[in-house]
Amino acid sequence: MIKTIRYNKNTALDEIFPRSQFEYEDINKKVREIIEDVKANGDKALYKYSEMFDVKLESLTVSSEEIEEAYDRIDEEFKEVLLAAAGNIRKFHEKQVRNNFFTNGKDGVLLGQIINPIEKAGIYIPGGTASYPSTVLMNVIPAKIAGVEEIILVSPPNKEGSIEDSILAAAKIAGADRIFKIGGAQSIAALSYGTETIPKVYKITGPGNIYVAMAKKMVYGEVDIDMVAGPSEILVIADENAVPENVAADLLSQAEHDRLAASVLVTTSEEIAEKVKNELVKQLERLPREETAKESLKNNGRIIITETIDEAVKISNEIAPEHLELCVNDPFSILGKIKNAGSIFLGNNTPEALGDYFAGPNHTLPTSGTAKFSSPLSVDDFIKKSSVIYYTKEALEKVKDKIICFAEKEGLNAHAESVRIRFEGGKK
């Protein structure tokens, strides 16, 4: 079962938490072939790969009738849940919208920063057992709020040649513009280069299997991507006030995702460590995904015992977890010390699942320690900025010698000349 480690200052992070990595190298070649094929042959290649990997299709396009019918088939309770979740996600992400700014300086100078939405975005939604409508909401809604003109959703069809009702219903609620039945590396290639049916987009977001991840990494530069997600993770910081049953349940909610998922408890309390361990054993038995969760805990689960909460925070900042729960007496008293984490859940009544589905903040979060430099998916991912500079002639005249000096020091004489010429011979 889960390993327990007593932390001391000489403990190297690699020892207490060796991270799993997805392995990409082997499938590199295959993915590159698919991308080149789609780039060269468009729709024809898409139909071929669809038949090869998923199902023989008549059309790549999901019609608006298919979407409406799927929406009508969703039961009322779940429809209400989807609408409520979408409402919360919308409300939170609207707070992320940024304004242009303009500053006015001396002599009529105006400087600014203008926000524009990315015009077209592609969103990948996995099919099969990992087909999650929550992912549709979390990806489409920020794009919609950013003002993306065309949101293209792609997802592999099932054996009947259709996409799950819940995915289509969530896409309708979130506001996707067009939906295509295509998955895998071939769908990433289609979104990156465009085909007869599928428009080229400028950014691709959304999780996927290893082929999708590899394809996204390959097309990065041609289009932008959100991130290449690694295994999902939770780290719980607990003091003696934590509730062992809750902590164990939250660790298991991560462990059930897949065998590479990581659940880590860092606690100052030997008693909590022991009780959580016992609870894990007890609760595991009740889980439909028992085998997956068990293997995940065995391989990547850790209970780390520290002397102080500050040590626990230090470890957490080093690990930079995707999800961080602060199950301590006064969680707000340590919030300001958290440097690196995707999403932070405070107190005993804020389970990770609340954030995965419902609270409003995004559940697409930086994994594998990338919270040291990456952020949750947000409206920012679907906009880009332009700088704006306006100088009057009198403003330019006052600084012209400085610019000319700088340009000549860098040996860029045409740069200097472009300023100088504006003051020769009375040019306006």
Place this chain on the structure above:
Amino acid sequence: MIKTIRYNKNTALDEIFPRSQFEYEDINKKVREIIEDVKANGDKALYKYSEMFDVKLESLTVSSEEIEEAYDRIDEEFKEVLLAAAGNIRKFHEKQVRNNFFTNGKDGVLLGQIINPIEKAGIYIPGGTASYPSTVLMNVIPAKIAGVEEIILVSPPNKEGSIEDSILAAAKIAGADRIFKIGGAQSIAALSYGTETIPKVYKITGPGNIYVAMAKKMVYGEVDIDMVAGPSEILVIADENAVPENVAADLLSQAEHDRLAASVLVTTSEEIAEKVKNELVKQLERLPREETAKESLKNNGRIIITETIDEAVKISNEIAPEHLELCVNDPFSILGKIKNAGSIFLGNNTPEALGDYFAGPNHTLPTSGTAKFSSPLSVDDFIKKSSVIYYTKEALEKVKDKIICFAEKEGLNAHAESVRIRFEGGKK
């Protein structure tokens, strides 16, 4: 010389503006070897490559004495220019600083977004003829304003084993924390994995030659990078009010960078097209970098004549230029139609060189059409966000059934269980 094209609605963008691309493939293997070597052998590999490519070094570290001496050697006029430019850059980038936000909902719910600086950033500054102190200011200042704790600058040493005075002076003015004499792919590897002397950072920014660009692309994921820059570009939209001498000078200021640089004029006026062409010929003769500029104009320069300004804007939005000048009667009247551009220069008195050196906005801009999804380098590049979620027990109780419903629809029972368990047996 520069090609002139008459635009009509059926003209494909590829015909009017075929973009140059840097070629990476050949050097892929070499760069990978260097990265693996530095990862395995640390400083030893750095000294080896330094001797191989640059100069035999006694120490990788630039001492604080070296920095002070370099600063003292800078002439007073240039020192003042550097300080004035740094002041403007600082002032503009301070406007980009964002605040945390917290929202308070029903039943004590708090949701928020917290900004933290990236803790360590590495900045690459090229050596040799492309050694630009302006680049130091443009990269270090946003990192400093973001609150990066440790800003590490790397730059290849010259044959005397030192870094140019102007680079060191700019680094001091901008506030770099440590400076190392190392360049090329080996310096990117050192920043990504750390060596005995050089600390591992979480993000690397700054321009570089093809080896540096390739290395940045390879380490992306292990650390974050700013972008892989392509050739530099300017697009000028001009109506009959433009001043041909100014437009030609601005096109040349781009063309002098290198042979792949691209200068494009889109104009509604045949007369302006003709006059700019003549001016280019005339002004070229005066340039020290005449050969480079001439070849750049011949290969990648274009004059495109359109019927209307709206057509010109449409072409510009398709090209998504790094630098865009609006040399038209009322530039603000078309600013709102510009969707894709790195930096926008308005009117006849705002030459690109003003922005390259002095105005304040960043000169590190998206190239190769990536302005469709990327932004100028900014304070945003040196921060990351964390979401914060706090629910009270009463708040969770009201939504628990919805979360349980959602989780069970997705087949994630441990997620459902983690909510349910909080309301069993009176757990606090």
